[in-house]
Amino acid sequence: GASGSSTTSVRVFGDLKRGGAFRLEDRASAVLVFSDAIYDLREAEIPDQVELSVYTLFGDVKLIVPPGTTVRSSGMVIFGDDKIEDARGTGGPTITVHRVGLFGDLKVKTALPGEEIPKRWRWF
Numbered sequence: 001g002a003s004g005s006s007t008t009s010v011r012v013f014g015d016l017k018r019g020g021a022f023r024l025e026d027r028a029s030a031v032l033v034f035s036d037a038i039y040d041l042r043e044a045e046i047p048d049q050v051e052l053s054v055y056t057l058f059g060d061v062k063l064i065v066p067p068g069t070t071v072r073s074s075g076m077v078i079f080g081d082d083k084i085e086d087a088r089g090t091g092g093p094t095i096t097v098h099r100v101g102l103f104g105d106l107k108v109k110t111a112l113p114g115e116e117i118p119k120r121w122r123w124f
Helices: none
Strands: 006-013 016-018 027-034 037-040 050-056 061-065 070-079 081-082 092-101 104-108
Touching: 050 061, 061 092, 070 081, 070 104
Parallel strands: 006 027, 016 037, 027 050, 037 061, 050 092, 061 104, 070 092, 081 104
Antiparallel strands: none
């Protein structure tokens, strides 16, 4: 919304995990050092436009998004890949992930709430 909400999270040797029913901020930042950021947004309230800025030194960003969500990637990561699976939605929110860092992948998976998630994606 116009009011805008933002958060910044810092993790060193510990993962940042968000899941369940919560309201995602319009803007969120994460600083990851030997840590992963894992966002399960299947039950979250997601604004129409979200900007997620992630600064990594050895850290992956994993997003599990509901169908219809569009995920875009920008920025520069040295030794990092984008693996965006089926996240070119229509009619849903758009999440832009800005990444700056060294050694880290962006992995995006689309899934329904309650859908079985591959073991490498699970954390609960």
